[in-house]
Amino acid sequence: MKPTMAILGSTGSIGRQTFDVCRFLGIRVAALTAHSSAEMLAAQAVECGAEYAAAYDAEAAAKLKELLEGTGIEAGPPGDEGLILAACREGVQRVMVAVSGSVGLAPTLAAIDAGKEIALANKETLVCGGSIVMRRVREKGTLLIPVDSEHSAIHECLYRRPGDMKKLILTASGGPFRGWTRQQTASVTPEMAVRHPNWSMGAKISVDSATMMNKGLELIEAMHLFSAPAEDIEIVVHPESIVHSAVEFRDGSILAQLGPADMRVPIQYAVTYPERCASQAEPISLAAVGKLTFEAPDMENTPCLALAVSCAKRGGTAPAVMSAANEAAVAAFLRGRIGYNEIYDRVAAAVDGCGFTADPTLGELLAADEAGRRFVRERID
Ligand code: NDP
Numbered sequence: 001m002k003p004t005m006a007i008l009g010s011t012g013s014i015g016r017q018t019f020d021v022c023r024f025l026g027i028r029v030a031a032l033t034a035h036s037s038a039e040m041l042a043a044q045a046v047e048c049g050a051e052y053a054a055a056y057d058a059e060a061a062a063k064l065k066e067l068l069e070g071t072g073i074e075a076g077p078p079g080d081e082g083l084i085l086a087a088c089r090e091g092v093q094r095v096m097v098a099v100s101g102s103v104g105l106a107p108t109l110a111a112i113d114a115g116k117e118i119a120l121a122n123k124e125t126l127v128c129g130g131s132i133v134m135r136r137v138r139e140k141g142t143l144l145i146p147v148d149s150e151h152s153a154i155h156e157c158l159y160r161r162p163g164d165m166k167k168l169i170l171t172a173s174g175g176p177f178r179g180w181t182r183q184q185t186a187s188v189t190p191e192m193a194v195r196h197p198n199w200s201m202g203a204k205i206s207v208d209s210a211t212m213m214n215k216g217l218e219l220i221e222a223m224h225l226f227s228a229p230a231e232d233i234e235i236v237v238h239p240e241s242i243v244h245s246a247v248e249f250r251d252g253s254i255l256a257q258l259g260p261a262d263m264r265v266p267i268q269y270a271v272t273y274p275e276r277c278a279s280q281a282e283p284i285s286l287a288a289v290g291k292l293t294f295e296a297p298d299m300e301n302t303p304c305l306a307l308a309v310s311c312a313k314r315g316g317t318a319p320a321v322m323s324a325a326n327e328a329a330v331a332a333f334l335r336g337r338i339g340y341n342e343i344y345d346r347v348a349a350a351v352d353g354c355g356f357t358a359d360p361t362l363g364e365l366l367a368a369d370e371a372g373r374r375f376v377r378e379r380i381d
């Protein structure tokens with residue numbers, strides 16, 4: 001099957017790779033969005049013959065309109081509306097949600113309601129509103145395929161065996177500071193934090209991988225995607241990033257998915273599912289890899305992971321506050337406003353200081369997200 005696609009966040013790391021995969025496979029892309037990269041967005045829209053493009057930022061949206069004049073491509077409005085119009089566009093079958101941050105929640109829900117299939121890279125959407133997103137997916141009977149490599153791996157391992165699962169095994173590379181103490185990480189700079197040993201990714205997720213918050217967000221993502229309690233998900237550090245994750249079944253058998261550390265593979269899986277096509281990824285040779293190693297995570301020196309596990313177990317609004325506070329703290333770290341170790345301090349303070357609702361509505365989740373973000377921003381700016 002070759003679905004007509006919309007790509008939200010087409011100018012980012014996942015978005016550009018999705019664009020590339022669609023070009024490689026001859027898949028039509030009808031709608032694209034970005035935040036402020038108007039020029040790249042316009043160039044992509046022209047190249048793929050899109051019908052619609054939208055930039056979230058108001059200034060970029062005005063610029064995009066100029067750039068698209070005379071091309072016949074519609075320039076959408078700024079803000080959530082521009083993303084929602086892309087996600088719900090007639091003729092689009094599958095929507096790749098590759099924006100960064102919980103801004104992905106509103107267009108994801110709108111796309112599900114419009115009967116679109118979802119390829120979901122944006123983990124913050126599930127961390128903030130996973131209970132509501134997954135309920136709507138079930139109600140609508142629509143397809144939601146994860147793009148995050150770990151969840152893509154689990155999705156593959158669970159194929160036709162969902163009821164037999166005993167435990168999910170979520171692998172983590174450990175990031176660039178594996179084995180470092182808190183004392184050592186105190187002097188980490190943004191340049192050091194965005195250099196991941198195995199994966200090339202956007203700045204925010206690279207920092208999350210370094211602090212291991214990423215694995216905490218992924219734990220929460222997995223709980224929602226696969227209806228698993230936190231207690232049934234084990235995090236294992238696997239520095240080679242060859243085993244992308246695994247599932248242990250009732251009889252003790254473990255199925256794992258292995259492959260190159262190349263996001264184009266899980267992106268393509270989510271774009272073409274249930275079909276599998278040849279890809280551009282360089283295949284790996286297990287003999288050349290030689291050894292695969294595994295170890296338990298060091299919770300003491302990665303307090304962001306410990307915090308995320310505790311928020312995951314607490315549920316309610318805790319993950320939404322934590323994830324939004326983390327977005328704000330990581331942005332401040334990347335701007336040089338706070339130190340690396342302070343990311344944890346700021347997020348933990350927000351989780352403590354923002355109140356808690358056990359069974360939140362969508363409105364309460366959005367308010368919790370806003371509160372977490374504001375708590376961190378107000379104390380920095
Ligand atoms: P990037 O920062 O590289 O790209 C983000 C994209 O979203 C860009 O197109 C950006 O536009 C757009 N965007 C950012 N903020 C907003 C906003 N407020 N409103 C609208 N659009 C916005 O991120 P990644 O591609 O690395 O990550 C995207 C998502 O995928 C994240 O949730 C991440 O956790 C997840 N993910 C990423 C992986 C990776 O390998 N990169 C792996 C697994 C998951 P602009 O260019 O204009 O700023």
Ligand code: MG
Pocket residue numbers: 148149150218
């Ligand atoms: Mg991942």
